[in-house]
Amino acid sequence: MxxxxxxxxxxxxxxxxxxxxxxxxxxxxxxxxxxxxxxxxxxxxxxxxxxxxxxxxxxxxxxxxxxxxxxxxxxxxxxxxxxxTEGKLLGHIVTREGTKIDPERVKAIQSLTLPTSKTGVHSFFGKVNFLRRFVPDFADKTKDILGMMKSKVPFQMEYRREAGI
Incomplete structure (x- = not known):
């Protein structure tokens, strides 16, 4: 309880x-x-x-x-x-068994549109980074997105990168 x-x-x-x-x-x-x-x-x-x-x-x-x-x-x-037996806490569902992702949070992430600018990439990454502990190999899956956030790298959205999103 x-x-x-x-x-x-x-x-x-x-x-x-x-x-x-x-x-x-x-x-x-x-x-x-x-x-x-x-x-x-x-x-x-x-x-x-x-x-x-x-x-x-x-x-x-x-x-x-x-x-x-x-x-x-x-x-x-x-x-x-x-x-x-469970409750929402800081965007997560907490139960006796542990913490899991709030399904409403997942729906919100799934409804995001692809970023169209470097600022949009930063915003997008901030939203998905919240769930990193629940995604196996998160760092590997998001390395292309992180690369786009570097100041000297020009913004360019490619299909390969979209697959990582």
Missing amino acids: LSMLDGFSGYNQVEVTTEDQHKTAFTTPWGTFAYRRMPFGLINAGATFQRAMDLAFRDLMGKVLQRCRRHGISLNPKKSMFGV
């Missing part, structure tokens, strides 16, 4: 330690500012958020709601599920 909880603006609930705040600094015409709470978009935000959640919930699931209250974690009741 699984339970899935969704925190409101989850990353923003994680405090940035005082000694790390300078790493989030940015300058505007009004001065230099740094985040006190973790913003979206930081390269390690996902891993940091997961560590914070692991720390908050490291023992039994039966204490989850008490822990949420104690750690000041607000949950989104519309997205939280209790006692389910």
